[in-house]
Structure formats: structure tokens, C-alpha cells
Amino acid sequence: MALPRTDNYLQPPKRRPFWNRRMSDNVQGWLFILPAVIGFFLFQLGPVIASLALSFTKYNIIKPPTFVGLDNYKTMFTDDKLFRISVEATLKYSFLAIPLSLITAYIAALLLNRDMRGISIYRTLWYLPALVPSVASAAVWGWLLNRNYGPINYPLRLLGLPTPGWLVDPDWIIPSLVLINLWSFGSPLLIFLAGLQGVPQHLYDAVAVDGGNAWHRFRDVTLPQTSSIVFFNLIMGIIGTFQTFSIVYVLFTPTAGETNAGPGNAGLLYVLYLYRNAFLYFKSGYASAMAWVLFMVILVLTALAFWSQRKWVYYEAEARGGR
Amino acid sequence: METTLAPEMELHSARTRKATRRTTVLRIVAHVCFVLVSIAMLMPFFWLITSSLKRPEQIFVFPPQWIPNPVHWDNYTKLFDTVPVIRYAVNTLTITLGATIGQVVTSALVAYGFARMRFAGRDLAFSAILATLMLPYAVTIVPVYVMFAKLGWVNTYWPLILPYWFGGGAFNIFLLRQFFRTIPMDLDEAALLDGANRLRIFATIIVPLSKPALMAVFVLSLMHHWNDFLAPVIYLTTSTKWTLAIGISSLSSLESGRDFTHYQMALSTIVVVPVMIVFFLAQRVFIQGIALTGIKG
Numbered sequence: 250m251a252l253p254r255t256d257n258y259l260q261p262p263k264r265r266p267f268w269n270r271r272m273s274d275n276v277q278g279w280l281f282i283l284p285a286v287i288g289f290f291l292f293q294l295g296p297v298i299a300s301l302a303l304s305f306t307k308y309n310i311i312k313p314p315t316f317v318g319l320d321n322y323k324t325m326f327t328d329d330k331l332f333r334i335s336v337e338a339t340l341k342y343s344f345l346a347i348p349l350s351l352i353t354a355y356i357a358a359l360l361l362n363r364d365m366r367g368i369s370i371y372r373t374l375w376y377l378p379a380l381v382p383s384v385a386s387a388a389v390w391g392w393l394l395n396r397n398y399g400p401i402n403y404p405l406r407l408l409g410l411p412t413p414g415w416l417v418d419p420d421w422i423i424p425s426l427v428l429i430n431l432w433s434f435g436s437p438l439l440i441f442l443a444g445l446q447g448v449p450q451h452l453y454d455a456v457a458v459d460g461g462n463a464w465h466r467f468r469d470v471t472l473p474q475t476s477s478i479v480f481f482n483l484i485m486g487i488i489g490t491f492q493t494f495s496i497v498y499v500l501f502t503p504t505a506g507e508t509n510a511g512p513g514n515a516g517l518l519y520v521l522y523l524y525r526n527a528f529l530y531f532k533s534g535y536a537s538a539m540a541w542v543l544f545m546v547i548l549v550l551t552a553l554a555f556w557s558q559r560k561w562v563y564y565e566a567e568a569r570g571g572r
Numbered sequence: 573m574e575t576t577l578a579p580e581m582e583l584h585s586a587r588t589r590k591a592t593r594r595t596t597v598l599r600i601v602a603h604v605c606f607v608l609v610s611i612a613m614l615m616p617f618f619w620l621i622t623s624s625l626k627r628p629e630q631i632f633v634f635p636p637q638w639i640p641n642p643v644h645w646d647n648y649t650k651l652f653d654t655v656p657v658i659r660y661a662v663n664t665l666t667i668t669l670g671a672t673i674g675q676v677v678t679s680a681l682v683a684y685g686f687a688r689m690r691f692a693g694r695d696l697a698f699s700a701i702l703a704t705l706m707l708p709y710a711v712t713i714v715p716v717y718v719m720f721a722k723l724g725w726v727n728t729y730w731p732l733i734l735p736y737w738f739g740g741g742a743f744n745i746f747l748l749r750q751f752f753r754t755i756p757m758d759l760d761e762a763a764l765l766d767g768a769n770r771l772r773i774f775a776t777i778i779v780p781l782s783k784p785a786l787m788a789v790f791v792l793s794l795m796h797h798w799n800d801f802l803a804p805v806i807y808l809t810t811s812t813k814w815t816l817a818i819g820i821s822s823l824s825s826l827e828s829g830r831d832f833t834h835y836q837m838a839l840s841t842i843v844v845v846p847v848m849i850v851f852f853l854a855q856r857v858f859i860q861g862i863a864l865t866g867i868k869g
Contacts (some may be wrong), residue, residue, distance in 0.1 A: 274691050277770050281685025282694075284678040285701050285745060288738025292716060293704045298714035310721055362604070365599065373855070377617070380655060381801035384817045385840035388824065389620045392631075392833060400636045433617065440857060484706070492708055495801040499821045520710050527714050529807055540711045547708050559745045566798050 276464035297544075304538035309531040331514065331522060332539070339491060339519040343424050346430045347486045354434040355479065358441030359471070372442065379435025390429045392417060414434035416500060419515035424514065429496060437482040444478035445471065471565035480554065480562045487550050491543065494520040519543060577816045620844070624648075624837035631833055644834070651838045655819055656812075661842075664728075664815040667804070668797040670733035675793040676786060679740030683748030683775045688760055698749075705742045707803075717806060727809045732800075736793075744789045747861060751785035752778060788861025791854045796849055 279286070304321055306314035325332045333370035345446040361372050378386070393399050394415035402412040413421045452470045461469065497518045523543070527536035624629055624647060626640040651657060686698050716789075720731040737816060755778060763773045779786065801817045808814055814822070819842065823836040851858060 250588060272688055278685050278689040278694060279775075281770070282682045282697060282739075285682040285739025286697060286739065288735070289701055289704065292735050292738060293707060293712060295758070296712035296715035296719075297707065299718075310718055315633050358603075358623075365602065367603075371606045371610060374788075377848070377851075378613055379614075380795065380851055381844055382801070382817055382847070383842055384799075384801050385620070386616075386821045388820055388840050389616050389623075392623065392837070393616060393619055397637060398617075398632045398634055400638075403634075403636050432613070444860075450668055476713065488706065492710055495817075498801070498805070499824060502824050513720075523710055524802075524806075527717070528704050529683060531653075532729030533718065535715050537714050540708070540714065544708055544711045547706070548766065551706055 252568045256406055258515075265432060277354050300537045300540055304541050306534040307532075308534040308537075310541070312529075312534055315533070322542075323544065324535070325538060331517065333352070334514050335517045335519045335522040338423060339468040339493075340513060341492045342426055342493065342518060343487070345423065346500060347425060350431050350434045351437060351486055353431060353478070354437035354482070355441055357434070357438050358445055362445040376435035377517040379438075381433065383495035384499050386429060386433065387496045389410075390422070390425075390432075390548045391500050394425055394428075416485050416516075417512060419511070419513040422511050422515040426493070426496065426518075430490070430493070440478060440482055441475065444475045476562045476565060479507060479559050480519055483554055485553055487554070488547060491547055492520050493518050494524065497521045573688045576685055593670070598619060616845075621839055621841055623834060624841045626834055628831050628834060647834050648842075650663065653755060654832075655823070656834055657816075657819070657839065657841060657842065658762055659812065660816045660819045663808075663813060664817070666733045666799075669816065670729065670788060671736040671807050672793040673735065674737035675740030675744055676790050677740075679747055679789060680743035680779065680782075680786060680850055681774070682739045683745050683752055686745065686768075687749040687752035688755075688757065688778070689770070701742050701745060702741070703742075705746075713802075713806070726807055727813060728807075729813075731807045731854045732797075734802050740789070740793070744793070747789060748782070749787055755781050771842055784857050784860060787857040791850060791858050792861055794850065796841075798847060811812050 303314060305318060306322075307317050308314035345432070359377060361368060381389075391437060393401055396402060396412065396414045396417055401415075405412045413424075415421050415425045448471060452467055452474065454465050456470055459465075496509060498521055499515050501516045501521075510521060519539070522545075523536050523554075524541065525537045528530045594702075622638065622640050625643045625645065626637065626647075627644055630637050630640055630644075674756055676868050682701075686694065716731070716735075717726075720726060724731075759777050763777060768776075799817065800815075801821070804818055805821070808818065816839065818820045820836060820839050823832045823839060
């Protein structure tokens with residue numbers, strides 16, 4: 250970039266040949282990104298449009314789709330009891346799990362962001378659960394939370410405390426899922442840690458000069474400086490949590506003759522029900538309509554987050570009056 | 573710690589000495605808290621491994637047996653007779669490597685285009701691709717399945733590998749682009765003047781300078797595909813094609829139910845251990861990779 254353009258440099262600038270450097274860069278640039286462009290149309294934009302189209306049809310993949318108008322959406326919001334159950338379960342789960350894991354990860358990152366002997370060991374250990382495949386996580390938690398023989402209820406029973414049924418009690422299923430989710434808060438933790446380490450020291454020094462204490466350091470420096478990372482983790486949390494699937498799939502695998510997702514279907518999270526519609530009941534049209542409803546909900550929540558970020562997310566360029 | 577500080581402390585006033593003592597106490601309190609949390613975080617791992625060495629009658633007992641007695645190492649040999657572990661592992665590795673290589677190669681090429689070339693429509697294309705980060709996978713899953721079904725590729729590995737050869741996902745493109753942009757642009761310009769073409773610049777300048785970032789993408793993809801469950805469970809219908817993750821899940825759906833808990837724990841251990849090994853070997857690049865995508869949003 251620092252050098253002059255070579256095409257003008259070597260030739261007298263009277264007439265630009267058609268195949269100049271700019272043209273060649275246009276073609277070559279698009280060639281480089283071509284895989285992603287094809288992928289975008291083939292696996293993202295195309296399917297999104299197809300999904301919208303399918304949502305107005307009755308379709309079982311084998312026979313051609315038949316147009317049914319808004320029937321799928323109507324069924325969803327009026328007749329389908331399981332849909333209502335799955336929406337309630339997912340909302341309950343998400344509104345507990347998203348803030349809880351975000352706050353926990355943030356506090357953990359604040360605690361781990363210090364110079365202390367052995368701190369990197371703690372960081373590694375707290376991160377480890379995030380590496381466990383959700384299937385394995387479901388398998389081991391299904392067993393940890395066992396009502397009668399699990400090691401979590403054991404100390405509760407010894408202390409004479411009530412021992413919840415966890416995964417067999419409809420009221421405790423969502424809290425159980427939130428707990429399992431909380432265990433693997435490693436990804437937001439790592440991102441928060443990286444963000445905290447990027448906060449410039451001179452800002453803390455400035456607070457110290459002004460006689461500020463730990464709370465002032467947190468409120469005036471740490472929080473604004475990391476707010477954009479909080480925002481990033483919030484968005485990722487919304488998108489990920491609303492689509493929780495593997496955990497509930499494994500925990501509530503239908504055994505012979507039983508199709509519930511836990512007692513009272515309390516563990517029937519939205520995407521699990523969507524999956525069952527699409528791949529067990531072969532209701533692809535209905536599943537597509539469900540997918541679009543989810544899409545809209547996530548879109549609205551993300552838009553809300555983006556809208557609200559102007560109030561609470563701090564960007565350096567703006568504060569400096571730049572741009 | 574006290575001994576190294578001692579000579580200096582003689583010079584300090586009583587007030588600073590008190591403050592030093594207070595930070596020492598705080599440090600100990602912090603360590604105790606950290607150790608307690610660490611124990612809580614590790615407990616499921618402990619339970620996973622010890623349960624994999626128990627027989628059902630040692631698992632479903634009250635009070636729980638913390639240390640299996642006797643230790644049933646033979647669970648693992650019996651597991652290999654019950655479940656085709658080797659086959660699942662080979663299947664999982666095939667998919668994992670096939671998809672990961674595609675992801676690294678194509679995301680690097682695409683990121684090069686976005687990071688180091690100027691061309692018409694670049695920023696628009698980049699925004700469009702970045703926007704797919706927000707797209708729930710649930711929306712595309714049915715039409716993509718229909719597409720692969722029409723191609724007759726259900727119950728093959730193509731649907732699990734091929735999509736990753738098309739740019740490797742917005743996340744990886746973004747990560748690599750961020751990294752490529754930190755390399756001085758003069759290098760490209762100089763090489764262009766010397767008559768090198770773009771592909772050669774990519775291969776001989778950018779790739780060697782970006783090993784940490786490429787490693788990060790490689791490791792992240794590797795773990796993603798090794799752990800993946802949804803796509804395999806949708807596409808792989810016959811049990812000979814299954815992956816390790818489906819194997820774990822299938823052990824809880826067997827009609828005999830809980831009699832297979834110890835096998836399920838053993839298989840889960842087999843799946844988790846390689847992930848841990850890769851993580852410890854590549855810890856630095858891994859953490860940097862996650863950090864790189866997180867901060868510079």
C-alpha cells in the first residue's frame with residue numbers, strides 16, 4: 250500500500266488498459282473468496298429461502314410439497330400442545346441459563362485475572378469442562394444427578410436437606426439443565442479473560458491517582474472497557490442457548506414406546522422438538538415453520554441487544570470523538 | 573514468600589507490614605476459594621472415570637462408592653466387545669479430518685482475499701458472510717438435508733465433510749482475517765513487484781507467518797467435529813457408519829437402560845481423553861485463537 254500503483258508507474262498514464270491491476274485484483278479477489286461465496290448461497294442463503302418456502306407447505310421429503318398457506322403457523326400457535334410446552338421450556342431455560350453463565354463467567358474471569366502463583370492452573374481447570382462433548386456431558390450429568398444413587402444428592406441427604414428429583418421431577422428439569430450448562434462456562438470465560446488482559450494499565454493508574462478504590466477501578470475502567478466483550482458473549486449466548494439440542498437429546502432419549510422428553514415433556518427444548526418433527530415424524534414443512542419462528546425470535550432478541558448496546562457498550566473510537 | 577520479603581520489611585513502617593500481612597491472608601483465602609471451585613469443576617471428570625471402572629452393582633448403590641472397589645479395568649475390554657469402538661473411532665476420525673482440512677484450507681484462502689486484497693464488493697461480501705454467524709443452524713438444517721437426500725448422500729460422509737470445503741464458516745474466516753491483517757502489507761507489494769502471483773504470496777509469505785492462527789483454526793475445528801453430534805445423528809442412519817458421539821448416545825437408549833451406564837462412562841472417557849490431550853498439547857494456540865475472535869469484534 251505504501252508503494253505507488255505499479256500499473257501507472259511502469260506505463261505512461263495516457264490510457265488505462267482494460268486488464269489493469271485493479272481489474273486483475275477484482276477477479277483474483279473474488280476467486281480467493283469464491284469458496285465462501287458459493288458456500289454462502291448453497292448452505293446459507295439458499296436454504297434460508299427454501300426454509301421459508303417450505304414453511305408454507307406440507308412436506309415429508311418423499312412426496313412433493315403441497316402448499317398449505319399459513320396452516321403450519323396456525324397449528325403451532327393454536328392446536329399443538331407440545332409446541333407450547335417446548336416454547337415455555339426453552340424460554341425458561343434460556344432466561345435462566347444465559348444471564349447466569351454470563352455473570353458467572355465474568356466474575357470468574359475477574360477473579361482469575363490476577364498475578365498469583367498457580368493462576369494458570371486454575372484457568373485451565375475451570376476451562377476444561379468446555380472441552381467435553383455435550384453428549385459425554387449429558388451422559389455423566391444424567392448419572393451425577395441420579396435421584397437415589399447420584400453423588401450430588403448424597404451430601405444433601407446426609408445433611409438432612411431435601412433431595413430434588415433433578416431429571417425425573419418436571420419442576421427440576423430446567424434447573425438441572427441450567428446447572429449442566431453452567432458447568433461448561435469456559436468459552437465466555439476465556440474470551441472475558443482475554444478482554445480483561447487487554448485493558449490498558451494506565452487507566453487503572455489514573456484511577457489510583459484520583460484516589461479511587463477497587464470498586465471505582467471496576468466501575469470506571471474494567472466494566473466500560475470490557476462491555477463490548479460482554480455484548481459479544483451475550484449475542485453468542487443467545488444464539489447458542491436457544492438452540493440447545495445434544496444435551497436434551499441424550500438425557501431424554503425416547504426409550505421403547507415412550508416419546509416424552511422427560512416427565513411431562515419438561516425437557517422438550519425447542520430444537521429437540523423441531524428435530525423430532527423433521528426427522529422422526531417427517532413433517533419437514535412444519536419443522537421449517539418452527540425454524541422460522543425461532544429465527545425471528547433470535548433476530549428480535551439480537552436486534553434488541555444491538556439497539557440497547559448504544560446505552561451500555563463503550564467503544565473507544567466514539568468516546569474519543571472520532572468518526 | 574515471607575522469607576524473601578523479610579529484609580525489605582524491616583524498613584517498612586508498621587502500617588505497611590500490616591497491609592502486607594493482609595494481602596497474604598487475602599491470597600490464602602483466594603487460593604482456598606479457587607481450589608474449592610476447581611474441585612467442583614473436576615468432580616464430574618472424577619465421577620466419569622471412576623464410574624467407568626465400576627460394575628452396575630457398584631454404580632447403583634447407596635451410599636455412592638467414591639473409589640471403585642474392586643477396580644474393573646475389564647470394563648474397557650468388554651466395552652470393545654459390546655460396541656464397535658474401533659469402527660466408530662475410524663468413522664469419527666474420517667469425518668473430523670476431512671472436514672477440518674477443508675475448513676483450514678478454504679477459510680485461509682478466503683481470509684486472504686478479505687484481508688489483503690482490494691476489490692469491488694469486498695466489504696459487502698464480508699458483511700454477508702459475517703452475518704451468517706447470527707443465522708441459527710436450525711433454519712438451514714431441513715433444506716440442506718433435503719438437498720443431500722435428493723443427491724442420495726444420506727448415510728454417507730459427504731454431508732458431514734463437503735459443506736466445510738466452502739469457506740469453513742464465518743467464525744474461522746473472521747479469525748484468520750484478523751490475523752492476516754496484522755502482517756505488514758509491504759510484503760505483498762514487494763513480492764508482487766518481484767513478479768509473484770497472489771497464490772504464491774499466500775503460500776510462501778502469509779501461511780508461514782500465520783502458523784499460530786492456522787493452528788488455532790485447526791485445533792478448534794478438530795474439536796468441533798470430534799464432538800459434533802447433531803449432524804451425524806441426522807445423516808448417519810446405519811450403525812456401521814456411526815461416530816463415537818452417537819455410540820455414547822446409543823448406550824443410553826438400549827432397552828436394558830441403566831445396565832450399560834458403566835460402558836457409557838467408559839466410552840465417554842475414551843472420547844474425552846484425546847480432546848484433553850490435544851488441548852494440553854496445543855493449549856497456547858488454542859487460547860490465543862479464542863481470544864483473537866473475541867476481542868477484536
